[in-house]
Every structure is written in C-alpha cells, then in structure tokens.
Amino acid sequence: xxxxxxxxxxxxxxxxxEGTAGEVLRADTLVKRFEAVxxxxxxxxSVRRGEIFGFLxxxxxxxxTTINLLTGLARPTAGSVxxxxxEYTHRPKTAQAMMGIVxxxxxxxxxxxxxxxxxxxxxxxxLGKRQREKKAxxxxxxxxxxxxxxRLFKAYSKGMKRKLTIAAGIIHEPKILFLDExxxxxxxxxxxxxxxxxxxxxxxxxxxxxxxxxxxEAERLCHRIxxxxxxxxxxxxxxxxxxxxxxxxxxxxxxxxxxxxxxxxDPxxxxxxxxxxxxxxxxxxxxxxxxxxxxxxxxxxxxxxxxSTQGVKVTEAKLVRPTLEEVFVRVTGIxxxxxxxxxxxxxx
Amino acid sequence: MNARLAFWAIVRKDMKTYYLxxxxxxxxLIFPFAWMLMFYLRSQTSLDIRALLPGxxxxxxxxxxxxxxxxxxxxxxxxRSFERLLLAPLDLNLLMLAKTGGAIVFGALNxxxxxxxxxxxxxxxxxxxxxxxxxxxLTAAVSTFLGLFISVAVKEVFxxxxxxxxxxxxxxxxxxxxxxxxxxxxxLRPLSYLLPLTYGTDILKAAINREGILPLWVSFPVxxxxxxxxFLFSLHNIQRKWVL
Numbered sequence: 095x096x097x098x099x100x101x102x103x104x105x106x107x108x109x110x111x112e113g114t115a116g117e118v119l120r121a122d123t124l125v126k127r128f129e130a131v132x133x134x135x136x137x138x139x140s141v142r143r144g145e146i147f148g149f150l151x152x153x154x155x156x157x158x159t160t161i162n163l164l165t166g167l168a169r170p171t172a173g174s175v176x177x178x179x180x181e182y183t184h185r186p187k188t189a190q191a192m193m194g195i196v197x198x199x200x201x202x203x204x205x206x207x208x209x210x211x212x213x214x215x216x217x218x219x220x221l222g223k224r225q226r227e228k229k230a231x232x233x234x235x236x237x238x239x240x241x242x243x244x245r246l247f248k249a250y251s252k253g254m255k256r257k258l259t260i261a262a263g264i265i266h267e268p269k270i271l272f273l274d275e276x277x278x279x280x281x282x283x284x285x286x287x288x289x290x291x292x293x294x295x296x297x298x299x300x301x302x303x304x305x306x307x308x309x310x311e312a313e314r315l316c317h318r319i320x321x322x323x324x325x326x327x328x329x330x331x332x333x334x335x336x337x338x339x340x341x342x343x344x345x346x347x348x349x350x351x352x353x354x355x356x357x358x359x360d361p362x363x364x365x366x367x368x369x370x371x372x373x374x375x376x377x378x379x380x381x382x383x384x385x386x387x388x389x390x391x392x393x394x395x396x397x398x399x400x401x402s403t404q405g406v407k408v409t410e411a412k413l414v415r416p417t418l419e420e421v422f423v424r425v426t427g428i429x430x431x432x433x434x435x436x437x438x439x440x441x442x
Numbered sequence: 443m444n445a446r447l448a449f450w451a452i453v454r455k456d457m458k459t460y461y462l463x464x465x466x467x468x469x470x471l472i473f474p475f476a477w478m479l480m481f482y483l484r485s486q487t488s489l490d491i492r493a494l495l496p497g498x499x500x501x502x503x504x505x506x507x508x509x510x511x512x513x514x515x516x517x518x519x520x521x522r523s524f525e526r527l528l529l530a531p532l533d534l535n536l537l538m539l540a541k542t543g544g545a546i547v548f549g550a551l552n553x554x555x556x557x558x559x560x561x562x563x564x565x566x567x568x569x570x571x572x573x574x575x576x577x578x579x580l581t582a583a584v585s586t587f588l589g590l591f592i593s594v595a596v597k598e599v600f601x602x603x604x605x606x607x608x609x610x611x612x613x614x615x616x617x618x619x620x621x622x623x624x625x626x627x628x629x630l631r632p633l634s635y636l637l638p639l640t641y642g643t644d645i646l647k648a649a650i651n652r653e654g655i656l657p658l659w660v661s662f663p664v665x666x667x668x669x670x671x672x673f674l675f676s677l678h679n680i681q682r683k684w685v686l
Binding site (some may be wrong): 166188193197201219221222 | 447450451452455463472521522523525526528529530533575
C-alpha cells in the first residue's frame with residue numbers, strides 16, 4: 095500500500111493501554127437479520143477505556159451494520175449493547191450524548207463554514223454559545239484549520255473535510271469516538287496527519303473504535319483488534335497476542351528469477367514445492383517471491399537445490415516476521431488481495 | 443443535555459442554509475407574486491380581489507412548503523448529513539419538529555405577501571384575523587408534514603419534486619380553490635373532504651369573505667387532526683425506514 099509505505103508510523107506499535115480502568119463499550123451477542131440474512135451474527139466484544147480498538151474485515155463482513163447497532167442508528171434483532179455499564183439497546187439517546195461518530199464520508203454541511211459546522215455540531219449536544227465557540231476555535235487550531243475556519247465547507251479539500259469531520263465528532267468530548275475508515279480516499283499527507291491526530295486524541299484519553307481497510311494502519315494505531323467475517327467475530331486479541339501466536343513459525347521469504355517458463359500461479363511452482371516439501375506451507379506473494387512457512391526450522395539447501403532443478407534462480411532468501419496482514423490472512427482465510435481490490439473499488 | 447439549544451440550532455441552520463438563500467427567497471417572493479398578478483389582473487373590482495385572496499394565500503403556502511421540505515430532507519439524506527441529526531442525542535419528535543419548523547415559518551411568510559399586496563388594493567379591516575393567521579399556520583404545518591411524508595417515501599431529490607406535484611395539483615382542483623366543492627361531481631366530493639387543504643381554504647374563505655361552507659369549529663379541529671396525524675404517521679415511517 096503506497097500511502098502507508100511512504101510515511102513513517104506516527105507512533106510505535108501500541109502494546110498497552112495507559113490508564114485502563116474497565117470497559118467503556120460492550121456488545122453482547124448482537125444479531126441483526128435482514129429477512130433471512132444475518133448481517134451480524136452473535137457478535138460480542140468489549141472496548142476498554144483509553145484504547146484504540148480496531149475492527150477489521152472485508153466489505154460485506156458486517157462492519158457498518160455493527161457500527162450502526164453500536165451507535166443507535168439500527169436496532170438489533172437480538173443481543174444488547176452497553177455504554178459505561180448501562181444498556182442502551184433500544185433507547186440509545188442518552189448513550190449517543192457520550193459518543194462521537196465520524197462516518198466514512200465527510201457529512202458536514204456544505205453551505206456552512208468550518209467554524210459554523212463545529213458550533214452547530216456542538217449545539218446538537220447542548221453546548222452553550224460561549225462554550226461551543228471556544229471549543230470550535232480550539233479544535234480548528236488543534237487540527238491545523240484555524241486559517242480556513244471561515245471558509246465554506248464545500249471549499250475544503252478532502253483531507254481538510256475529513257479533519258473537520260473528526261473535529262466535529264469530538265467537540266462534545268465523547269467517552270468513545272467511532273471512526274469509520276478515517277483515511278480512505280484522501281491523499282498521503284492528509285492521511286498521515288489524520289493518523290497522527292488519532293494517536294494524539296488517544297494519548298489525551300479518548301477511547302477510539304476504529305474500522306479500517308488498511309491493515310497496516312490498524313497495526314500502527316490499535317491496541318486490540320477484532321476480525322469480523324460473514325457477520326461473526328473470529329478473533330479479538332491484542333496485537334502482541336496476535337503476533338506472538340504466529341511468531342513461533344519460521345517464515346523464509348524467497349525472491350527469485352525464472353530461467354524457464356514456470357507458472358507462479360497454482361498449480362505451478364508452489365504446487366510443485368508443496369509436493370516436494372509437504373512439511374512446509376507455501377504461500378506465493380507475487381510473481382517473483384514466495385514464502386515458505388514451517389512450525390520448525392527450514393532446511394535451506396534442499397529447497398535451493400529443488401528450485402534450481404525447476405529452472406529458478408534464487409536472488410535472495412531471508413527469514414521474516416509475519417505482518418499483521420499475513421496474520422489476518424491466516425486467521426480469516428481471506429485473501430488480502432481481495433480486500434485491496436475492494437478498497438480500490440470503494441475509492442472509485 | 444439542553445434540547446432547546448439543539449432545536450433552535452437546527453431551525454437556524456435550515457433557515458440560513460436553505461430557506462433564506464437567494465434562490466429560495468426569490469422563489470418564495472416570485473411565486474405568490476405571479477399567482478397574484480395572474481388573478482388580480484383579471485379582476486375588475488375590489489370584490490374580486492377579496493374573492494381570490496383565500497386561493498392565492500392557500501396556494502402560496504402549499505407550494506412554499508411541501509416540496510421545499512421534501513427536497514431539503516432528501517438532499518440531507520443523500521449527503522448523509524441527516525444521519526448526523528439522527529445520531530444526535532435529540533428526541534426524534536423534537537428533531538423532526540425542528541426540521542419542519544423552518545419550513546412552516548417559510549410557508550407562513552410566503553402567505554403574507556399576497557395579503558400585503560391586497561392590503562394596498564382593498565379594505566382588509568373586516569377580516570377575521572385570528573382565523574386567517576390560524577389557518578395560515580395550520581395549512582403551513584399540514585403542507586410541511588405532507589412534505590415530510592413525501593421525504594420518507596422517496597430516495598432521490600427529483601423523486602421528491604415529482605411526488606410533491608402528484609399530491610399538490612389534484613389537491614388544488616379538489617379543495618374548492620378554483621371550483622367550489624358543491625360544484626364538483628358528486629363522486630368527487632368525498633375525496634375533497636379527505637384533503638386537508640379543503641379545510642384550510644374553507645377557513646380562509648370564511649375569515650376573508652364569510653363564504654365558508656363549514657363552521658370554523660369544525661374546520662379548525664379537522665385541520666389540526668390532519669396536521670397531528672400526518673406528523674405522527676411520518677414519524678412512524680421514519681422509525682420504520684430510517685432507524686433500521
């Protein structure tokens with residue numbers, strides 16, 4: 095993903111939650127059916143105070159429906175939701191006062207200025223005139239929009255719009271902030287700024303529920319991650335737990351050049367390797383590299399000899415640590431390429 | 443949570459971003475003015491102007507409110523900014539009253555224009571003013587809530603316009619504005635009494651020319667029932683369709 099490759103991470107990998115004191119949000123066996131289809135099917139998890147909780151899954155997995163259930167925009171067929179220990183499943187208005195919600199599209203008012211949009215959103219949460227104007231000014235400053243506060247929202251760039259939408263989501267100082275795909279569809283620099291802002295907000299104590307297509311983004315920002323596939327949560331773990339479970343494996347990444355015609359796609363070279371070395375898992379990364387995964391150690395020499403007999407010239411072989419992307423693929427069984435294609439499709 | 447602040451913020455925002463925008467403002471002025479000109483130019487006497495006034499006022503209110511609200515809400519739903527309101531900690535009834543409040547005020551202001559012009563041409567001192575004001579406000583409210591009902595039924599802005607006309611034009615001909623209800627074919631008369639505008643027009647006719655066919659104590663409650671009923675029915679539809 096070029097956008098993320100181009101920028102350094104805004105912070106180190108988050109491994110702990112500072113100041114943790116219980117859960118802020120809890121979903122208890124949530125079910126949402128649309129006629130015969132279960133869009134969300136028995137989803138349970140909790141979000142701890144002060145953490146960034148990542149919610150990952152491909153399109154159609156049930157992310158948006160889950161967010162709608164959590165924010166009160168939809169009512170579950172079964173199950174319950176709790177905020178600060180209080181159930182709000184069918185009466186979400188009190189809970190909504192404690193939530194900040196930033197949708198995947200910047201949905202502020204085009205005909206209002208940045209400042210007016212912020213004060214309007216603050217008024218929706220009952221902030222008085224003096225208080226909302228003070229907060230709006232502070233947030234414009236904090237988000238680097240002070241110079242453009244009087245400009246109409248429709249004249250903002252996509253990145254500025256997204257920043258202002260996030261500012262509108264936190265103007266009433268919510269207990270939890272829902273961020274739905276906050277960096278999708280914006281330029282590299284703006285995406286980087288937004289990731290830094292998310293990190294800053296969290297360091298100031300805001301609990302964040304983050305959905306993203308960018309697995310690397312989740313890896314850099316989130317304390318814990320839930321994977322949702324086909325409406326079911328298949329894993330909720332801290333990043334460390336998730337990565338450690340897969341770090342006992344040895345992964346050899348082999349880069350190569352073909353000296354003769356050889357299909358990298360199954361059932362070509364990877365299939366031949368699987369037959370020759372059944373004790374290893376073979377994953378093809380692209381046309382010129384593959385990964386050999388083993389629970390134990392990997393015998394390099396027989397592997398290189400075999401590749402040579404297949405007309406393959408190995409240019410590099412190195413041991414690598416699994417990325418979250420690879421862990422995601424193994425945990426969910428979902429090809430990352432499919433997610434990327436969906437993401438690109440979504441942008442268009 | 444101060445709901446009053448949120449309520450007025452929504453009304454003010456809608457007035458600023460939609461109703462008081464130059465195109466809408468000019469539409470709100472031009473439309474009643476065009477109606478007036480069309481009818482008054484044909485009028486030969488001051489009596490004619492008074493006779494035409496209830497119809498022009500009723501049409502100005504109807505056209506100033508119905509499609510305006512339907513279009514603005516549909517537009518906000520398309521841009522997802524309406525979602526922001528649904529997610530605010532504001533009771534749905536109050537939220538929808540705030541959203542419709544601006545349109546009701548706009549519709550009532552539209553009705554003032556023909557009255558102001560008529561005031562220069564004929565003596566309006568004998569009008570039953572409380573009934574005129576009450577009728578204008580209730581007709582504006584019921585027309586706005588008709589717009590709300592339409593906005594829940596459609597997804598696209600152009601559909602809101604089309605659907606508005608589907609209701610408005612038959613209503614114009616059946617509510618006694620151009621053709622007295624008593625002159626309508628017998629089989630159409632029951633339909634006429636199913637339309638809220640019939641009662642609004644009848645109150646105006648009674649208040650301006652003492653020509654109403656129903657007593658005010660009947661027309662006002664019926665119009666009020668239509669207003670409250672349409673609002674509650676729209677709220678029910680919103681709960682069913684927008685809060686999934």
